[in-house]
Amino acid sequence: MKKSVLSMIVLVLVLGMFVPTMAQEDVTLSVLWFNDANESEVFLDTIQPYLDENPNIKIDMQVVAFSDYEKKIKMLLSGDSAPDIARVTNNQIPVFLSELEPIAPYIEDIKDVESAFMAASLAFAKNENDEIIAYPTEATANGMIVNKTAFEKAGVDVAEVSKTWTWTEWEEIIKKVIAVEGNPTYGLALDFTPHRFSTLLFEFGGRMMNDDYTAVNFSNEKTVETITWFKRMHDEKLIPESVWLGSENPAELFQAGVVACHIGGSWNINVYAKNIKDFEWMVVVPPKGEIVSSVPGGKFVASFKSSKNKEEAQKLMAWFSEDGPNAKYCCDTFNLSSRIDSSVEYPSNTSDFAAFSEALKATPVYVANEWKNPVLSQISPIIKEQIVLALMGDITPADAAAEIDKKGAEMMK
Numbered sequence: 001m002k003k004s005v006l007s008m009i010v011l012v013l014v015l016g017m018f019v020p021t022m023a024q025e026d027v028t029l030s031v032l033w034f035n036d037a038n039e040s041e042v043f044l045d046t047i048q049p050y051l052d053e054n055p056n057i058k059i060d061m062q063v064v065a066f067s068d069y070e071k072k073i074k075m076l077l078s079g080d081s082a083p084d085i086a087r088v089t090n091n092q093i094p095v096f097l098s099e100l101e102p103i104a105p106y107i108e109d110i111k112d113v114e115s116a117f118m119a120a121s122l123a124f125a126k127n128e129n130d131e132i133i134a135y136p137t138e139a140t141a142n143g144m145i146v147n148k149t150a151f152e153k154a155g156v157d158v159a160e161v162s163k164t165w166t167w168t169e170w171e172e173i174i175k176k177v178i179a180v181e182g183n184p185t186y187g188l189a190l191d192f193t194p195h196r197f198s199t200l201l202f203e204f205g206g207r208m209m210n211d212d213y214t215a216v217n218f219s220n221e222k223t224v225e226t227i228t229w230f231k232r233m234h235d236e237k238l239i240p241e242s243v244w245l246g247s248e249n250p251a252e253l254f255q256a257g258v259v260a261c262h263i264g265g266s267w268n269i270n271v272y273a274k275n276i277k278d279f280e281w282m283v284v285v286p287p288k289g290e291i292v293s294s295v296p297g298g299k300f301v302a303s304f305k306s307s308k309n310k311e312e313a314q315k316l317m318a319w320f321s322e323d324g325p326n327a328k329y330c331c332d333t334f335n336l337s338s339r340i341d342s343s344v345e346y347p348s349n350t351s352d353f354a355a356f357s358e359a360l361k362a363t364p365v366y367v368a369n370e371w372k373n374p375v376l377s378q379i380s381p382i383i384k385e386q387i388v389l390a391l392m393g394d395i396t397p398a399d400a401a402a403e404i405d406k407k408g409a410e411m412m413k
Helices: 002-023 039-046 048-053 066-078 094-099 110-116 119-123 148-153 167-179 194-203 221-235 250-255 268-275 310-320 323-333 350-361 365-371 374-378 380-392 397-411
Strands: 027-033 057-063 085-089 135-147 186-190 259-265 281-284 296-302
Touching (some): 027 039, 135 148, 167 259, 186 194, 186 250, 221 397, 268 350, 374 397
Parallel strands (some): 027 057
Antiparallel strands (some): 135 281
């Protein structure tokens, strides 16, 4: 009996010596990254507490120029060398959709992830089976940036009126603003891209595709109304012809004080914060049409089905996507968070980021679902071409919509 007890004690002691060793087996996670600015540096800094708590996890990061990034991923996948973690854009996810590893098997409750992120941002991170295959990190959004000084000269508190204004009210207000001597000549500039134009389209209740995303559908009443309104704004000189019917940069027009409002991307916060010295500006929630909407985009982290260390990669990505680490990453990279509960305190422009975020939270899921369909990127040149023809008066808005639908149908055959 004593021998048996002694043997058991010895066995426990021996096992105790090996369990910690087994638990601390080193794992090196290969991380593939690209930079817009300082993201790789901030990522490593953000995850340092996780690495301190898990000293067996090592990081082998490779930073690749964005122009070569997609090709690099394809090369690694074809060589059975998939990275454990990769930073990807919303446009790259469809390219690698079938290769990306769903996150559900690695977390306790997928509903926690569903509820943590803005629905329109998370929509980009889902595959055809509605499985989440990436974690949103930072978001981009379309929104309205205004010349606050110009509104003040017209006696308008734009911070207050923009809380509830409609596009009809915006028209009345902006005519007063541009009538003031020394104020901007035009009311609004809109980037010369279908992506930015779709901000208006969705706000006015329009759609670019049918309800099940199987066909391009510009020939609906609200989309045609949006093109018609856009032409009227040009005809009434509230929007300068020099952007959509010329070659001028709307961001430069806004910075020069030529236009009072700019519908552009959230990245303009960085540019305007550095460049604008002659007037005060701010981001406001866009005027309401049928709805308030933005158009989302952004970056994500994902692992691949063929990644060698999927389990540890998924653990790190889940931690990195929690509120605290995500807030630090977005703050230090000066980016918009994709999380619903985010309360990032930026070094500056916190209220401007908040306005973009408010519009993004209101954005319907179908906005992302339409834009993640590759056909929309393929027909973007046709959308631009047909809207320009409508603005010139060569064709009607209805004819423009019909031609876009026709070309879309040809591409989807």
